Amino acid sequence: MENLQRTTKMEEKVTGDIDLTVKPKRNIGKRMWKERYLYILLIPGLLYFIIYRYVPMAGNIIAFQDYSAFQGFLHSEWVGLKHFKTIFEDQEVIRVLWNTLYLSFLQIVFAFPVSIILAIMLNEVRSNVYKRIVQSIVYLPHFLSWVVVIGIVTILLKSNGIVNKLLESLFGMDPVPFLQDPNWFMPLVVLEVIWKESGWGTIIFLAALSGISPSLYEAAAVDGASRMQQIWHITLPALKSTIIILLILRLGSVLDVGFEQIYLMLTPFTMKVGNVLDTFVYLKGIQNSDFSFATAVGLFKSFVGLILIVGANRLAKRFGDQGVY
Incomplete structure (x- = not known):
């Protein structure tokens, strides 16, 4: 009690x-x-x-x-999904959509990993002075406009340009029509993206690498792990979440491959393989004044991007990552 x-x-x-x-x-x-x-x-x-x-x-x-510019939004005739049906009936739209998807696939496969590799290489540099110099050099192209970049490429690769002069003097080759040959169009676009944007893309990956504890590398070195083994078992796993998030965001803009670069690269010879959705919308909507159809194509592109980013985010969560939301 x-x-x-x-x-x-x-x-x-x-x-x-x-x-x-x-x-x-x-x-x-x-x-x-x-x-x-x-x-x-x-x-x-x-x-x-x-x-x-x-x-x-x-x-x-x-x-x-x-839509008619003279009648305006309020008085133009409503036609429902007419223009969206035309997207799938117009053979030109199908070809342009294929060009866009193929070019975006090439950029994801070849350009996206370059930033990761470059960030890992910079992270392995022990001299801070040399590291900062290299970072400044690889960052610089990002600040050049596409007009300047395409101008440089044109000067280098035209028929009487530096590259063709070197091929002729060293190997006795005839001038290669880099800018007119459709087979060269997409490789050149991907190489331009790699040169211009890869250095800038390393910023996020380097920030992620800065959060890795040096004790992990020291413990691995004590256990006898080589540099490549440390990169494979420590560096890459630390970048996994960042890579997945950026890849999800990249998939969200898979139909957006860059209007300015493509438009400046297009010639009558490369129009068949180089015309993408962005340039198609411009040519169709602005030059031909077909505003309604061009808007439908742009809206369709946004809808596809939304579906891809939601699907990729759910897939990432299913495999144990956080995703973007």
């Missing part, structure tokens, strides 16, 4: 020490006022997305109309 009374008193003491009352939530208005300067900093970014991303989405309604 005494033990029971003693236990009851201890419970009352503990209960008295703990405040079981639920405190009301802080007024959200007061909290926003207290953090008002942070919300003010959000305004420019929010305005950008509202004005340039969300408001233009209202223009997608012309994909369901026979």
Whole structure:
């Protein structure tokens, strides 16, 4: 009995020490006022997305109309899914879609891994001075516009350019029509992307590598692991989540292979293999004034990108990774 009374008193003491009352939530208005300067900093970014991303989405309604610039949005004739049906009936659209998917596949297979390999190579460099010099060199092409890059490529690869002069003087070869031969178009596009963007793509991977504890490499070295074994068993697993997230995001824009680069590279000789959805929408919508059909193609491209990114995210989660959401 005494033990029971003693236990009851201890419970009352503990209960008295703990405040079981639920405190009301802080007024959200007061909290926003207290953090008002942070919300003010959000305004420019929010305005950008509202004005340039969300408001233009209202223009997608012309994909369901026979839009006329003279009649406007409100008075143009509604035609439902007519233009979306045309996408799958028009042989030119099928060919352009194939060109886009094939070029995007080449960029994922050949250009995407280059940034990973380059980041691992830079991570293995022990001299900070040499590492910074190399990083600056590989980052530099990213800041050049595609107009400049295509201009450099044209100068190098034209019929009387430096490359053909070297091939002629060293091997006695006839000039190779790099810029006119359809077989060279997609390899050149992929090589340009690798040269221009691979260095910039290493930034995220290097940031991920900086979070690896040096003790892991030291322990592996003590166990007799070579540098390649350390890269395979420590570096690559540490990059796994970052690679998957970036690959998912890349799949979301699989139908977006870059308008400016492709448009500047196109010639009448390479139009059959080089015309992609972005250039097709421009040529069809702006030059031919078929705004409704071009908008339907653009909307279809966005829908496919959404499906791919959702599917890739679910697949990543099924294999034990976090995904992007």
